[in-house]
Amino acid sequence: xxxxxxxxxxxxxxxxxxPAVLAVAFSAVLIAVQxxxxxxxxxxxxxxxxxxxxxxxVGIGGxxxxxxxxxxxxxxxxxxxxxxxxxxxxDYLYEFNYWHKPTGGSVHCxxxxxxxxxxxxxAVSDLTPEMRTRLTEPGAVVVDETELDRLGLHHGIxxxxxxxxxxxxxxxxxxxxxxxxxxxxxxxxxxxxxxxFQYQPNQxxxxxxxxxxxxxxxxxxxxxxxxxxxxxxxxHHDFSIQTRxxxxxxxxxxxxxxxxxxxxxxxxxxxxxxxLYAAVTASLREYAVLxxxxxxxxxxxxxxxxxxxxIGLAGVAxxxxxxxxxxxxxxxxxxxxxxxxxxxxxxxxxxMTIAIVSGLLALRSLRLVEPxxxxx
Amino acid sequence: MTEAKAAIIARNLSRSFGSxxxxxxxxxxxxxxxxxxxxxLLMGPSGSGKTTLLAMLSxxxxxxxxxxxxxxxxxxxxxxxxxERFRLRHCGFIFQGANLMPAxxxxxxxxxxxxxxxxLPWTEVxxxxxxxxxxxxxxxxxxxxxxxxxxxxxxxxxxxxxxIKQPDLFxxxxxxxxxxxEHGKQVVELLRDxxxxxxTVVLVTHDYRILPYxxxxxRLEDGRLSSVDAMAQMALGAS
Numbered sequence: 001x002x003x004x005x006x007x008x009x010x011x012x013x014x015x016x017x018x019p020a021v022l023a024v025a026f027s028a029v030l031i032a033v034q035x036x037x038x039x040x041x042x043x044x045x046x047x048x049x050x051x052x053x054x055x056x057x058v059g060i061g062g063x064x065x066x067x068x069x070x071x072x073x074x075x076x077x078x079x080x081x082x083x084x085x086x087x088x089x090x091d092y093l094y095e096f097n098y099w100h101k102p103t104g105g106s107v108h109c110x111x112x113x114x115x116x117x118x119x120x121x122x123a124v125s126d127l128t129p130e131m132r133t134r135l136t137e138p139g140a141v142v143v144d145e146t147e148l149d150r151l152g153l154h155h156g157i158x159x160x161x162x163x164x165x166x167x168x169x170x171x172x173x174x175x176x177x178x179x180x181x182x183x184x185x186x187x188x189x190x191x192x193x194x195x196x197f198q199y200q201p202n203q204x205x206x207x208x209x210x211x212x213x214x215x216x217x218x219x220x221x222x223x224x225x226x227x228x229x230x231x232x233x234x235x236h237h238d239f240s241i242q243t244r245x246x247x248x249x250x251x252x253x254x255x256x257x258x259x260x261x262x263x264x265x266x267x268x269x270x271x272x273x274x275x276l277y278a279a280v281t282a283s284l285r286e287y288a289v290l291x292x293x294x295x296x297x298x299x300x301x302x303x304x305x306x307x308x309x310x311i312g313l314a315g316v317a318x319x320x321x322x323x324x325x326x327x328x329x330x331x332x333x334x335x336x337x338x339x340x341x342x343x344x345x346x347x348x349x350x351x352m353t354i355a356i357v358s359g360l361l362a363l364r365s366l367r368l369v370e371p372x373x374x375x376x
Numbered sequence: 377m378t379e380a381k382a383a384i385i386a387r388n389l390s391r392s393f394g395s396x397x398x399x400x401x402x403x404x405x406x407x408x409x410x411x412x413x414x415x416x417l418l419m420g421p422s423g424s425g426k427t428t429l430l431a432m433l434s435x436x437x438x439x440x441x442x443x444x445x446x447x448x449x450x451x452x453x454x455x456x457x458x459x460e461r462f463r464l465r466h467c468g469f470i471f472q473g474a475n476l477m478p479a480x481x482x483x484x485x486x487x488x489x490x491x492x493x494x495x496l497p498w499t500e501v502x503x504x505x506x507x508x509x510x511x512x513x514x515x516x517x518x519x520x521x522x523x524x525x526x527x528x529x530x531x532x533x534x535x536x537x538x539x540i541k542q543p544d545l546f547x548x549x550x551x552x553x554x555x556x557x558e559h560g561k562q563v564v565e566l567l568r569d570x571x572x573x574x575x576t577v578v579l580v581t582h583d584y585r586i587l588p589y590x591x592x593x594x595r596l597e598d599g600r601l602s603s604v605d606a607m608a609q610m611a612l613g614a615s
Binding site for chain 1: 427428430431434436437460461462463464465467468469471473475476477478479480484487488489491492493498521534537538541549
């Protein structure tokens with residue numbers, strides 16, 4: 001500490017530098033939480049893929065995202081089944097329809113119909129064996145706990161509503177499937193076909209497959225693509241990323257969140273650089289003495305940059321617990337905010353860069369340091 | 377007191393400010409020799425050009441014409457970087473105000489100059505700073521911030537900061553103007569001792585109480601320089 005003049009200057013002028021620290025912290029929190037919200041939002045879009053057991057997803061050729069699939073002939077199932085490495089193939093429905101609330105009005109919902117056996121490929125792993133058993137009953141559905149209000153329900157299990165004139169009954173609740181478009185409604189294939197009457201019995205929307213050996217998946221995908229160019233054949237991980245990227249790039253959600261984060265960066269940059277600039281300007285006479293004594297300009301520049309570094313560090317140290325707390329708070333009210341380690345590391349890097357750039361901008365004021373001005 | 381020899385030789389220094397009809401000449405054709413081991417005063421009324429002359433002699437302000445030979449080097453033929461290095465190696469300054477950094481204590485100010493201006497090891501830096509503070513009578517105030525020091529103590533820290541690298545040339549601009557005479561006298565004695573240990577000390581001052589301490593006095597009037605004998609100047613001041 002004795003040799004860290006920059007820290008001494010910051011501590012002595014802590015009231016002056018506090019706005020800069022808060023500005024950096026504000027930027028870091030906003031960056032982390034904004035991107036955390038974005039990741040959380042995007043993760044929800046692909047969660048039905050991520051939580052299913054299927055290794056291969058087959059849909060209409062060129063399908064960009066899970067919700068943009070079209071009916072395909074169920075007979076394609078035999079094409080996939082014909083591959084010797086494939087162990088299981090099954091149909092899967094994912095389509096929108098209207099949920100008529102018992103309280104009146106309707107909401108767009110997303111019907112997900114899948115087979116329900118323990119070894120089924122499309123049913124999300126969040127469905128317990130008990131739920132799967134109850135879902136075999138006609139009209140039985142499972143929804144996310146946080147969607148009850150949107151669906152016009154009160155406590156969920158046992159309550160009923162209608163989808164296009166067909167009565168549905170809640171038999172279970174899951175967590176982590178709060179959708180950004182319409183609530184997910186999980187059900188059996190039989191129930192889904194009843195609710196999605198636009199699908200003919202010989203049609204499905206996706207075919208899901210599993211190989212005996214996971215290592216065979218890429219080869220099977222490659223072979224199916226080559227043989228049947230009209231089919232989209234994707235590994236589940238690729239389809240998940242493709243779905244998230246589609247939402248990131250084709251919707252305004254990602255752009256809006258990105259712009260807000262950029263704004264936060266600019267606010268941090270301006271406040272920090274102005275604070276440092278003012279601090280350096282206020283000390284011009286002191287720095288001028290050092291220059292008169294022949295101490296190199298770069299030493300004084302380094303002193304200013306060290307101050308910006310410490311401001312950045314203090315801002316980051318303040319922000320990370322706040323970001324984690326906000327993420328938990330958001331989770332408690334049903335909004336998912338993901339803060340993976342790489343995002344936190346990225347936030348630290350960007351924020352520290354902003355702080356250092358602020359210091360570099362503040363160095364402009366050092367040009368005003370002129371030792372001859374002291375002799376007046 | 378060491379044998380006097382010319383450490384700074386200034387020849388025909390001139391400097392003007394402004395342009396056109398508003399151009400004013402601050403110093404005109406000033407020539408002088410300043411000797412090692414002596415404390416010289418630059419005196420004169422306000423606006424007479426004494427501060428401008430000090431700035432040119434010390435390498436802080438480029439003259440319009442003329443030459444400054446400092447320790448045998450032609451100061452104004454050097455590049456900015458060379459002159460900066462020259463100042464670092466050979467020059468000490470104090471100004472009207474102490475201009476201490478509010479966040480740094482007395483010891484920090486002294487250590488900073490050695491740490492940033494020399495390659496001395498940290499233990500040596502600490503030792504030299506402690507020795508200088510003891511010499512200045514500030515050993516017990518080493519850890520105090522400027523706000524807790526009196527005006528005289530602050531100025532002594534500023535002198536210590538300028539002296540700690542043992543400069544050959546020492547320039548002071550009105551070093552006692554903000555001090556009462558009790559503190560001012562301490563500062564002047566310190567500067568005289570510095571001169572008598574071999575440095576060349578130049579003071580710009582209005583303060584006639586410093587006269588008895590001076591070895592040589594220069595007087596400026598309307599930018600023109602005249603050398604005045606110390607005893608004669610004392611008599612002049614007394615009359």
